[in-house]
């Protein structure tokens with residue numbers, strides 16, 4: 100069959116490769132001038148590998164995802180670390196752990212039990228939290244909530260914690276011990292040795308895959324194809340008939356700094372009320388200093404509405420009342436009446452997905468489709 104894949108990110112890459120290997124002829128298009136979707140990276144003039152759309156750290160519990168991905172590149176193990184910059188200039192581990200609690204409360208705890216007792220004492224007795232603020236206060240109390248989550252969330256989402264679903268903050272882990280790695284729950288944490296763009300190059304390198312970059316989807320393209328897997332925003336496909344599905348976006352502020360002293364943790368979160376959420380020091384990530392130039396590259400992130408950033412859609416918006424997810428469900432019903440089209444990935448299904456989740460869902464989707472043929 101002649102299959103059109105819209106989007107050269109992870110979802111499109113998994114479908115394209117899996118279906119090409121099954122003997123189908125695949126056309127991949129992407130409106131951007133590069134492959135890799137939001138995982139695209141490049142080496143800049145400072146000799147540093149930079150992730151164009153913010154730091155992408157690969158972490159997973161899924162053996163199936165690792166088995167598939169490691170066919171296409173060499174990877175190195177890398178356990179990611181993040182520090183939060185407190186108003187007094189101190190850098191403390193994030194997610195909150197024993198050392199974070201000691202730094203904030205001036206305590207001298209040495210065991211998980213002591214931290215548990217402390218948090219139980221400061222936590223508010225809210226049995227059924229109605230929103231993100233209540234959820235956090237019921238776990239860590241008001242002070243830690245206001246320091247680490249209130250300004251950050253307002254900057255990130257443009258909403259107060261009270262207006263957000265608790266599901267948004269339930270993803271944030273909390274440690275009672277001294278472990279200071281960001282994704283400690285995931286047994287595999289890796290980075291592609293030569294970067295994500297090279298990884299995508301290998302995934303798309305198949306005789307049955309043709310790639311057209313700087314090519315936006317148009318409805319006429321469907322005439323020349325038997326089926327379409329579509330990672331474009333589902334509301335855009337239906338010409339926003341039912342209204343917009345909103346996203347948060349990020350403006351990236353890149354700067355060069357002289358020197359070669361790298362920080363202990365590549366990412367610093369800002370707890371203040373200024374516009375920036377975090378800064379990434381790219382050369383603190385392994386295999387990201389590609390050439391010695393005596394110059395470093397750092398990127399600060401300023402979240403904003405996607406309409407204020409060239410319609411760059413990054414994070415689907417989740418409010419406490421779930422109104423946009425309800426709107427997405429209506430678009431999904433419309434999509435069910437398109438017999439030769441399946442919406443895939445982050446914008447096709449209007450959900451935030453980590454890379455491993457996108458790969459897993461796409462492997463399942465492609466296999467299911469092949470079985471039905």
Ligand SMILES: Cc1cc2nc3c(=O)[nH]c(=O)nc-3n(C[C@H](O)[C@H](O)[C@H](O)COP(=O)(O)OP(=O)(O)OC[C@H]3O[C@@H](n4cnc5c(N)ncnc54)[C@H](O)[C@@H]3O)c2cc1C
Pocket residue numbers: 105106107108109110111128129130131135136137138152153154155156157158314315316330331332349413414443444445446452453454455457
């Ligand atoms: C700032 C940021 C940081 C992240 N960090 C991490 C992380 O550390 N770890 C992690 O696991 N995940 C992370 N993610 C998530 C990761 O980016 C996604 O899981 C992944 O990119 C999803 O792949 P996708 O194919 O669904 O979407 P995308 O990567 O967005 O690919 C979709 C592609 O479709 C193209 N497209 C859209 N519309 C059209 C159209 N009309 N015509 C043609 N092409 C079109 C787009 O140009 C895009 O290239 C992060 C995401 C963001 C935004």
